[in-house]
Structures are given as C-alpha cells and as structure tokens.
C-alpha cells in the first residue's frame with residue numbers, strides 16, 4: 001500500500017521543517033525514489049520484500065532527504 005502511494009505520487013511529505021537547514025518552506029518537492037529491501041521471517045521462512053521511499057527536495061537549501 002505504501003509503495004503504491006509512492007508510485008502514484010499520493011504520498012505526501014509530513015515534514016514541516018527541513019532536516020538540513022531547519023527552515024520551514026511552504027512545501028517540499030518530490031525528488032526521487034529509493035528502493036529499500038526488507039527481510040521478514042514468517043514461520044521460519046525468510047521473505048525478501050521491496051518497498052520504495054520518497055526523496056524530497058528542500059526549495060530553500062536544495063538538499064534532499066528521505067522520509
């Protein structure tokens with residue numbers, strides 16, 4: 001469900017303050033997506049799951065961060 005929201009762009013950035021410059025822009029721009037691998041063990045079997053994390057761009061300092 002989270003990955004679908006990232007793919008269709010319906011996930012929003014919940015950060016109000018930039019983690020780099022600590023200023024509060026009106027919003028952050030979508031920059032890129034990062035793939036994240038998660039291992040989950042269910043009844044002794046290891047499953048490898050893939051998800052996407054959105055990279056956001058601060059318009060004030062041009063730094064990117066992952067939420």
Ligand SMILES: [Zn+2]
Pocket residue numbers: 018019020021022023058059060061062063
């Ligand atoms: Zn910033």
